[in-house]
Amino acid sequence: MTTLEQKAEFEKWTIKLRDDICSELEKIEEEYDHDYLLPGQFRRESWQRNDPTQPDNNGGGGTMSVLKGRVFEKAGVNVSCVQGQFPEQFAKEIPGTSENPTFWACGISLVIHPLNPLVPAVHMNTRHIVTSKSWFGGGADLTPTFEFQEDTKDFHQAFRNCCDQYDPNYYAKFKLWCDEYFYLPHRNEARGVGGIFYDYVDSGSFDTDYAFTRDVGLTFLKIYPELVRRHFQKPWTAEDKQKQLQKRGRYAEFNLLYDRGTKFGLQTNGNTEAILMSLPPVAVW
Amino acid sequence: MTTLEQKAEFEKWTIKLRDDICSELEKIEEEYDHDYLLPGQFRRESWQRNDPTQPDNNGGGGTMSVLKGRVFEKAGVNVSCVQGQFPEQFAKEIPGTSENPTFWACGISLVIHPLNPLVPAVHMNTRHIVTSKSWFGGGADLTPTFEFQEDTKDFHQAFRNCCDQYDPNYYAKFKLWCDEYFYLPHRNEARGVGGIFYDYVDSGSFDTDYAFTRDVGLTFLKIYPELVRRHFQKPWTAEDKQKQLQKRGRYAEFNLLYDRGTKFGLQTNGNTEAILMSLPPVAVW
Numbered sequence: 001m002t003t004l005e006q007k008a009e010f011e012k013w014t015i016k017l018r019d020d021i022c023s024e025l026e027k028i029e030e031e032y033d034h035d036y037l038l039p040g041q042f043r044r045e046s047w048q049r050n051d052p053t054q055p056d057n058n059g060g061g062g063t064m065s066v067l068k069g070r071v072f073e074k075a076g077v078n079v080s081c082v083q084g085q086f087p088e089q090f091a092k093e094i095p096g097t098s099e100n101p102t103f104w105a106c107g108i109s110l111v112i113h114p115l116n117p118l119v120p121a122v123h124m125n126t127r128h129i130v131t132s133k134s135w136f137g138g139g140a141d142l143t144p145t146f147e148f149q150e151d152t153k154d155f156h157q158a159f160r161n162c163c164d165q166y167d168p169n170y171y172a173k174f175k176l177w178c179d180e181y182f183y184l185p186h187r188n189e190a191r192g193v194g195g196i197f198y199d200y201v202d203s204g205s206f207d208t209d210y211a212f213t214r215d216v217g218l219t220f221l222k223i224y225p226e227l228v229r230r231h232f233q234k235p236w237t238a239e240d241k242q243k244q245l246q247k248r249g250r251y252a253e254f255n256l257l258y259d260r261g262t263k264f265g266l267q268t269n270g271n272t273e274a275i276l277m278s279l280p281p282v283a284v285w
Numbered sequence: 286m287t288t289l290e291q292k293a294e295f296e297k298w299t300i301k302l303r304d305d306i307c308s309e310l311e312k313i314e315e316e317y318d319h320d321y322l323l324p325g326q327f328r329r330e331s332w333q334r335n336d337p338t339q340p341d342n343n344g345g346g347g348t349m350s351v352l353k354g355r356v357f358e359k360a361g362v363n364v365s366c367v368q369g370q371f372p373e374q375f376a377k378e379i380p381g382t383s384e385n386p387t388f389w390a391c392g393i394s395l396v397i398h399p400l401n402p403l404v405p406a407v408h409m410n411t412r413h414i415v416t417s418k419s420w421f422g423g424g425a426d427l428t429p430t431f432e433f434q435e436d437t438k439d440f441h442q443a444f445r446n447c448c449d450q451y452d453p454n455y456y457a458k459f460k461l462w463c464d465e466y467f468y469l470p471h472r473n474e475a476r477g478v479g480g481i482f483y484d485y486v487d488s489g490s491f492d493t494d495y496a497f498t499r500d501v502g503l504t505f506l507k508i509y510p511e512l513v514r515r516h517f518q519k520p521w522t523a524e525d526k527q528k529q530l531q532k533r534g535r536y537a538e539f540n541l542l543y544d545r546g547t548k549f550g551l552q553t554n555g556n557t558e559a560i561l562m563s564l565p566p567v568a569v570w
Contacts, residue, residue: 256541
């Protein structure tokens with residue numbers, strides 16, 4: 001079982017990853033060459049989660065970081081560490097809760113919607129969850145409006161390299177999982193070009209699984225800014241922008257109709273603003 | 286049980302109501318006084334529903350009518366008449382399907398998102414459903430960004446008058462149902478200012494229940510254009526528009542997270558474009 005020290009360590013690392021990602025995104029905001037739009041900066045807002053099953057109602061909480069900038073029209077980075085008991089109805093879907101609905105969960109989740117339609121949107125998440133079992137989950141996936149083959153290739157290669165250090169089966173399995181998960185059946189289309197998605201990772205060693213999850217975070221921190229810098233100075237047309245807004249409509253459909261994280265958050269009395277921070281700044285239908 | 290003739294009559298009336306509503310909305314588009322924006326007109330598109338349980342795969346179909354205009358930024362009016370068998374999982378939620386999953390359903394559903402933030406958005410639906418039971422459903426509800434008390438009062442009064450002709454309990458019951466149904470628990474807020482919502486209406490007389498549902502349609506056709514004409518020439522500010530776009534974000538959240546009609550449509554292999562026609566033309570988060 002995950003010890004108190006390991007939980008504290010995971011939380012500390014999660015916050016460090018958040019800080020590093022926010023710094024890098026702000027750096028890109030600074031780099032962007034523009035006459036009158038000013039570089040965006042993250043604003044933070046913390047929230048508490050009430051849980052009547054816990055001492056002092058203390059169900060943990062989190063911090064939202066939101067940047068509305070000139071490169072990133074909306075970048076939302078959430079960190080949350082929560083504990084308590086799952087509602088009975090929901091507990092059935094979670095491993096290790098049949099005897100005891102108590103849980104602890106900590107993670108980072110981010111969604112970035114760039115202003116320039118040629119820069120891909122992205123989602124990344126890493127998390128550690130403890131019930132009577134414990135496991136790691138997470139992943140990262142890319143949603144371009146206009147796909148550049150080179151970007152798709154490099155994004156996948158980066159996560160393949162990350163996975164291959166830990167288990168020869170991870171990449172194929174987690175790539176497939178991502179393709180299956182981020183799919184809109186009512187549109188017969190994928191949300192984006194994929195990446196990796198994993199859950200219930202429990203090799204028996206906290207250290208190994210934690211190292212893998214750290215590498216997922218670091219891989220994201222390296223590859224996404226690279227892709228942004230490939231395109232962020234390129235000009236775009238009104239038609240490009242319209243296509244991006246339509247693509248974002250699909251993104252909103254996925255997150256509201258199907259996303260497990262959204263469902264998990266809303267059903268465990270999470271912070272609505274934080275949960276729905278993934279929604280695009282503007283979308284059209 | 287509803288006879289074949291009654292089904293045909295209901296379908297014919299549904300199409301007539303659609304035509305009358307579309308004509309009235311186009312008339313308002315013409316009336317609007319504007320220098321260079323041209324009046325919008327409805328465009329129609331039909332679709333077929335495949336159902337492998339039916340002869341020739343004929344699961345019925347429908348027609349979408351969409352207007353993108355200068356008064357109505359997006360007005361979508363759907364008529365659909367479908368028949369077939371419910372998927373097993375879904376059938377459990379529908380009365381009269383425990384022995385036999387066969388159904389027939391016909392109705393009109395419309396959502397109007399006006400351009401002017403001072404003009405309220407609206408939703409209206411009437412339907413007749415036949416399984417081993419048969420019943421009528423429908424309703425209408427108003428979603429202003431800026432509430433005018435007079436509008437709310439008159440909208441409710443119109444539907445109260447309609448209901449009171451049929452059953453002294455209808456209005457109170459259907460108003461409450463509307464308030465409970467169009468509610469966003471994760472926001473602790475109502476979608477709009479309500480109206481009426483009814484389902485499973487089966488007094489034992491097709492004629493009476495059909496007359497009630499016809500009156501709901503006609504009540505809508507009278508009161509909503511009246512409310513539009515109260516405000517459609519008024520000027521608005523950029524801030525008003527931004528508030529409307531935010532309100533529309535909530536509208537999209539409701540329809541994708543909670544709406545039964547959306548769920549019914551997507552789970553019965555309905556036409557995705559028609560089902561999601563209710564989504565706003567532009568929304569922000």
